[in-house]
Amino acid sequence: MKPAQLTQVIVDKIPSMRKSEAKVANLVLQNPLAMVEKRIVDIAEDADVSEPTVVRFCRAIGCKGFQDFKLSLAQQLAASPSFGQIAVKDSDSTKELSQKVFDSTVDSLLKVRDNLNLKNIDKAIRKLNEAGRVEFYGFGASAAVAADAQHKFFRLRINSVCYSDPHLQNMSASSLGKEDVVIAISQSGRTQALLDSIKLVQKQRGTVIGIAPSFSPVAKQSDIALEIDAEEEFQIFTPLSSRIAQLTIIDTLTIGVAQKKGDDLRDHLKRLQTGLKSLRCNH
Amino acid sequence: MKPAQLTQVIVDKIPSMRKSEAKVANLVLQNPLAMVEKRIVDIAEDADVSEPTVVRFCRAIGCKGFQDFKLSLAQQLAASPSFGQIAVKDSDSTKELSQKVFDSTVDSLLKVRDNLNLKNIDKAIRKLNEAGRVEFYGFGASAAVAADAQHKFFRLRINSVCYSDPHLQNMSASSLGKEDVVIAISQSGRTQALLDSIKLVQKQRGTVIGIAPSFSPVAKQSDIALEIDAEEEFQIFTPLSSRIAQLTIIDTLTIGVAQKKGDDLRDHLKRLQTGLKSLRCNH
């Protein structure tokens, strides 16, 4: 496994820290990269605290000591080099630009990975495996995610459809039963039409798996909430990173279900691939 | 900046090393990962040399001292994780499963990032920025990617559509002109119908940007090829990682074009966001 996101751990633990430890934490977050070549005395001086406080800070975030802290931090930064300075400037070259886009995507994937609610993923996989019909609902940017998800579940030989039209959603939702599952996808977690559909599904006693930000109405309303809190590095555009995170969560569900279905499914997929071959160019 | 691959530097310098320094070098190469948590005394003992010899070894390969060596090594190892055993076993728990899915996605993103053809990305951004119409073509799993891409370009106020039906593709392709651009997306790079559409576009003197594996017919036929060679960790399923890589490349193009469009666009996006607010639930 890759090193967990140390910077994320630091952010999470700041509230429970002592005042002077928090000073160190803030210094580190301000410029993680600079820490790597500092000694304990330098950091103590810069943060205006004593050396033992720095050690206490290291222990507080789960490291064995100062060297261990530095090493973990260095490893995280090496894995995603431009952490903390990902904002795209107008002056960036194509090289810098593409690196930033890839790095920020990696960053948010790691962040989401470390905050997964495994219990709910497990529940979701179990439920999907036993489901009658599986429907995917999403609007706007999430419509493409829903379509992608539907395509994957279809390949697993699961009866699945995808609706990104509120009327079709409602009509279909009304026809669901208690063994059916709906996966509701939303970047904002506040789309009113989606909430309406969710309620309709629940009225029919269907199960709703929500993929949305924590504490959002969609997450709260869902029976099983898979929460995603990827900060978007590129604010003004349509969400980029969080959408990739959504897809990856769906991948996890897909593979989880496939694992449960076992060998039986494997044969089916092989046959499917053979079918596709005829559509291909062979030179 | 530090040399990219420390282990490579070590290999290169072994011939010019003293006998006991070479002992250390071999120990390090044998298991680089293990070095990270050792102290100088441990390494000295394991290599059967004295501690100063270890320090001399560190200096010989261009490091400032022992700590510097350890840090550099750790960084290299973190940056290029052993692309090893990610295959999912039937016995995997949900935790292991989701970690593997996320990690393998991260791995392929990093791999693709390091193999990007920047010149072509640059060309593509330039072309897209000047384009009249932009169309996205893709079938199967790539249809969702195309839909997602269309959605993003639409937000950039670029005249864009998406077709995942061969007839519509052909009809539309025939109506394109030389200032128009088509982005053709394919996981396999060998879909015959897509190749046909590409040829039609080129007959009309339109530009085709292909997102497909290296050396594939689609890549070869495209005017600007953006090649993606993500190994799929989960063989039997529909492609997972390479699709994420495709999306991220498209993100790069999107941001690149947005950057070129500048402030003008920023206002437009703000207005768009305000428009969407009315569709949201506010509690």
Next chain:
DNA sequence: CAAATTCTTGTAAATTTTTTACAAAGTGGA
């Protein structure tokens, strides 16, 4: 509101770890 308790922080000392200085051992050429 003050006394007592607990929690936080820094000082100084101890320990660990790394680095340097130097001397011993080895190597090769005359």
Next chain:
DNA sequence: TCCACTTTGTAAAAAATTTACAAGAATTTG
């Protein structure tokens, strides 16, 4: 074999980290 030079290890010094403890702040309780 002897001399000059290189290589390597020992031991001491220096540097860096960690611990122990006490002073001071904050908080609770009578």
